[in-house]
Amino acid sequence: MFFTGQTFEALDAIDLGEYELCRFEDGALSRADLSNFEFSECTFVNCDLSMATLHRTSFHRVAFVNCKLMGLHFEACNTFSLEMQFEGCNLDFSSFFRLKLPGTTFKNCKMESVDFSESDFSKAVFDECTLSNAQFDQTRLERADFRTAHDFSIDPAQNMVAKAQFSKHNVAGLLRKYGVVIAD
DSSP states (O other): OEEESOEEESOSOOOSSEEESOEEESOBOTTOBOTTOEEESOEEESOBOTTOBOTTOEEESEEEESOBOTTOBGGGSOOTTOOEEEESOBOTTOBOTTOBOTTOEEESOBOTTOBOTTOBOTTOEEETOBOTTOBOSSOBOTTOBOTTOBSOOOOTTTSBOTTOBOOTTTGGGGTGGGTOOOOO
8 A cells, every 4th residue: 555645643553555755643553563664754743653563664764753662673674765863752772783874863862772783873963862871882973963962871992983073061971981080
């Protein structure tokens, strides 16, 4: 099935198909099986997709706004032209393991224990994001913007951080593994 330019409100189930230029509002799709769905230039607003299955799901130029996206395994998605943006979302316990998503914007997101291991988030923006216990291991973060991010711990020896931006208020996140105490 193919849907274009439609708005879907308060869904608790969704038909398998291709969705282009669609808007999803107030959807309760936690634990939904979204395997093999295709979303292109769609927007999800105030939706709960927590613990949804994303096996071969396509997200091309998809925006998530004020969504609950806890425990999602984005690495299971179709990686061809994968492109997403996040604003005001809760992504706790989600995984982007080995994904290439340079230039992704995360704005005002809660991202506790998110796995960014072996992924490419070069030129990504983490604007006002909380990243407590997020895993960065062999992650490409060149030119990423962490100036307003909070609670992260990134080991520069284990990640590629050339020309990444940090503020004097959060630079301690680069030294946490050394047990260094930075006084105000």
